[in-house]
Amino acid sequence: MTVKIAILSGDGIGPEIVAEAIKVIGCLRKHYGFQVELEEAQIGGAAVDTSGEPLPEATLRLARQADAILLGAVGGPKWETLERRRRPEQGLLAIRSALGLFGNLRPAILYAELAGASTLRPEIVADLDILIVRELTGGIYFGEPRGVRTSGTGEREAYNTLLYRESEIVRIARLAFEIAGKRDARLCSVDKANVLESSGLWREVVTQLSGEYPQVELSHLYVDNAAMQLVRAPKQFDVIVTGNLFGDILSDCAAMLTGSIGMLPSAALDERGKGMYEPVHGSAPDIAGRDVANPLATILSLAMMLRYSLNQAVLAERVESAVRCVLAEGYRTADIHTAGTRRVGTREMGEAVTAALRAVAS
Numbered sequence: 623m624t625v626k627i628a629i630l631s632g633d634g635i636g637p638e639i640v641a642e643a644i645k646v647i648g649c650l651r652k653h654y655g656f657q658v659e660l661e662e663a664q665i666g667g668a669a670v671d672t673s674g675e676p677l678p679e680a681t682l683r684l685a686r687q688a689d690a691i692l693l694g695a696v697g698g699p700k701w702e703t704l705e706r707r708r709r710p711e712q713g714l715l716a717i718r719s720a721l722g723l724f725g726n727l728r729p730a731i732l733y734a735e736l737a738g739a740s741t742l743r744p745e746i747v748a749d750l751d752i753l754i755v756r757e758l759t760g761g762i763y764f765g766e767p768r769g770v771r772t773s774g775t776g777e778r779e780a781y782n783t784l785l786y787r788e789s790e791i792v793r794i795a796r797l798a799f800e801i802a803g804k805r806d807a808r809l810c811s812v813d814k815a816n817v818l819e820s821s822g823l824w825r826e827v828v829t830q831l832s833g834e835y836p837q838v839e840l841s842h843l844y845v846d847n848a849a850m851q852l853v854r855a856p857k858q859f860d861v862i863v864t865g866n867l868f869g870d871i872l873s874d875c876a877a878m879l880t881g882s883i884g885m886l887p888s889a890a891l892d893e894r895g896k897g898m899y900e901p902v903h904g905s906a907p908d909i910a911g912r913d914v915a916n917p918l919a920t921i922l923s924l925a926m927m928l929r930y931s932l933n934q935a936v937l938a939e940r941v942e943s944a945v946r947c948v949l950a951e952g953y954r955t956a957d958i959h960t961a962g963t964r965r966v967g968t969r970e971m972g973e974a975v976t977a978a979l980r981a982v983a984s
């Protein structure tokens with residue numbers, strides 16, 4: 623059966639890194655008999671430039687039809703002064719919401735070869751393998767009311783609403799308990815229950831649900847402490863479950879444990895396992911168009927797609943071992959480059975991964 627992947631490259635380094643993942647898909651097609659059809663559409667600033675909208679109707683239609691979606695990144699200085707609803711980031715939020723992609727899996731794995739690339743001491747991060755489960759379609763990103771208004775004293779004020787419904791908390795917590803049960807069975811729920819009502823409900827609901835998962839050890843941390851613990855002793859964590867905004871921040875923080883944000887893939891899943899896959903990082907305007915971005919987060923996102931949405935666990939493992947292989951051979955983009963390793967550009971890194979994949983196939 624031929625699967626259909628929607629390709630949404632987006633802005634900045636998006637097209638450069640997605641191009642390397644497409645090379646990997648081409649290699650899977652040619653050497654592993656992977657039957658796949660790709661169809662591209664626009665999102666973010668690129669879509670704003672051609673259609674005036676960050677998520678054109680045609681893009682959403684394609685995303686709905688496809689078996690899975692691969693996204694690069696959106697945003698950049700060119701669009702920062704647009705009214706908020708037309709900004710590239712709104713396209714990303716809109717597609718997540720329209721497709722019901724509530725479950726965001728953000729694994730932070732340290733490849734042994736990159737221990738020296740982390741800003742933390744090697745013994746703190748060696749063998750790190752943690753997973754952040756971030757709620758992606760609720761919380762302060764989507765809560766109403768929101769807006770900017772003039773207060774009674776004539777001053778401008780802006781407001782957002784951090785709202786979580788019980789059903790949204792149960793849904794993300796259940797996903798996290800299920801996943802933790804298949805890992806080291808330790809789940810840490812991160813909130814700000816000492817201050818926020820929505821976090822109070824979050825903690826209550828997660829605690830109640832834990833009764834259904836007696837084999838999973840549940841703990842709770844306030845988000846400020848969690849951020850500190852992530853850099854103090856990250857290996858104490860197995861799975862972290864948290865809300866939309868806290869998960870956004872903590873996953874960038876976890877990224878640095880692995881050497882670079884250019885290494886972190888992600889999956890955003892709906893209730894049936896359909897998903898959108900994207901690197902955790904953004905469009906990196908500071909390095910766009912220079913063939914220096916690290917494409918591995920995007921290639922590893924493709925591996926997650928193969929595993930979670932396309933039922934191709936063996937191919938996922940092949941792609942992941944090809945990445946391990948190029949790191950072992952010493953290939954490094956600028957962000958993970960250390961003395962004695964071979965510095966390469968985006969394209970050369972992508973080609974090294976496809977060469978490693980081909981080598982295993984033959």
Ligand SMILES: NC(=O)c1ccc[n+]([C@@H]2O[C@H](COP(=O)([O-])OP(=O)(O)OC[C@H]3O[C@@H](n4cnc5c(N)ncnc54)[C@H](O)[C@@H]3O)[C@@H](O)[C@H]2O)c1
Pocket residue numbers: 635639694695696697698699711714883884900901902903904905906907908909914915916917919957
């Ligand atoms: N999922 C997304 O599409 C997404 C995620 C985050 C930020 N953004 C958007 O991206 C734009 C830039 O945001 P930012 O600068 O805060 O975050 P960013 O993640 O784009 O970049 C942060 C830093 O990390 C570096 N970096 C990121 N990805 C890299 C890679 N693959 N290889 C090497 N280095 C990499 C960048 O060069 C930069 O120095 C903004 O418009 C923001 O809204 C989009």
Ligand SMILES: CC(C)[C@H](C(=O)O)[C@@H](O)C(=O)O
Pocket residue numbers: 697711714715870902904
């Ligand atoms: C660009 C932005 C809307 C997005 C988010 O905050 O979710 C990004 O930072 C991410 O981590 O995917």
Ligand SMILES: [Mg+2]
Pocket residue numbers: 870871874902
């Ligand atoms: Mg982010």
